[in-house]
Amino acid sequence: MAQRTLLVVLFDGVQSLDVTGPVEVFSGAERHSPGTYRVRTASLDGGPVRTSSGLTLVPDGSLTRASEPHTLLVPGGEGTRRPDPRLVEWLRSAGPRARRLVSVCTGAILLARAGLLDGRRVTTHWAYCETLARQHPAVEVDPDPIFVRDGDVATSAGVTAGIDLALALVEEDLGRDAALTVARHLVVFLRRPGNQAQFSAQLAAQTARREPLRDVQQWITEHPAGDLSVESLAARAALSPRHFARAFQAETGMPPGRYVDRVRLEHARRLLEDTADGIEEISRASGYGTPEAMRRAFLRTLGASPAEYRRRFRPAPVT
Known part of the structure; x- marks a missing residue:
């Protein structure tokens, strides 16, 4: 089985759990099945970024020097509201070359700004679904599910829904046993169905x-x-x-x-x-x-x- 490279995009104002939740899932899957995933993080210039909660994350390198990943994951956070135009341009160029595009929470807004969600059915955090739909009418926004798969594009709702989506992708890649093992170690359920509503x-x-x-x-x-x-x-x-x-x-x-x-x-x-x-x-x-x-x-x-x-x-x- 070929190793899948997962590249996580970092930027100032990123939501820390949008990053660490999926990273823990894929890293856990690598520990369960060595040689299946290579998890990397990168920012525009390779420098540290400050999350919306004040934590500092140090990336592995810069986006401009990153090799083409199998899975490109874009987290959300306050930094998606007024993103660096260079980041949007990088996504517009690099996104189509990834085998799989994934967003967590408002990371979908960045993908939409880069023109990567046109004609796709997607979701995002409930508080931003209306904004995403209004600003990008070519995107079909479904506000209800916790995550949505549309071909090679996968989008999830807020924060912990990124863990649900990551577990679903691990199950797709490696099978239920691997995903269940990761879920047990993280003490989370495997798995909430993607079309489960965001709200009670x-x-x-x-x-x-x-x-x-x-x-x-x-x-x-x-x-x-x-x-x-x-x-x-x-x-x-x-x-x-x-x-x-x-x-x-x-x-x-x-x-x-x-x-x-x-x-x-x-x-x-x-x-x-x-x-x-x-x-x-x-x-x-x-x-x-x-x-x-x-x-x-x-x-x-x-x-x-x-x-x-x-x-x-x-x-x-x-x-």
Whole structure:
């Protein structure tokens, strides 16, 4: 198996965890399977860079002297907001020569500025998805997943999602056993599916302004197996069903049915991840009623059955 060179781009204002998270994953894979990865870091002039948290990172060398990598990884951070034009030009020139382009968090903004994401489906940190889409209309921005693969381009959401993406790439390159070993050493899950939402239901929706609607939101979260029909929820808020549905969407940003779907899916995911309960028991506890109804919801939203989700997400016990 040929060794893959991973080149990580460093710049002032980089987010330190965007760098160290993936580097730890690929370095761990190299320790597991020697000769598979060669991890290098480089800045424009080869000098140290100061991260957004104040840490100083010393690169292995300069970008201008770096050999063409198999995988070019561009992290995010405050430094992507007003990047050095020379860095953008270097990416525009060097990016197409890499076998695989990877960005973490707002590193996607740098790739977009270099014209490397046109016509691609990508993601980035939720707070910058709208900005990326507005400034680069030729880029298809999906704000929901934690990472997205589009051919030889892979982009991830904020910070820790870079670890999820790196584990997925190691699994693709070396197989599940290698990726699982790395995940165990890092004490992280292998692995969150890429199309898992960046947000929980409670974070994805806005908090309603009016107390009765806030109380309904909380009640839904605490009673996913209850009667969560619009009629029942409207009665709890002392509103007519039509008025309730309009007010709920206006104040939370989503219809009550979608909010209920998100809460139930999130509840089922947590039970799959954290308990040994059976699929049938979890489907009832999460409000689906039947395993088949839960299976359809998982396939529609996550692209995996509940059993497959549990297998991917819940690590085997470390022995």
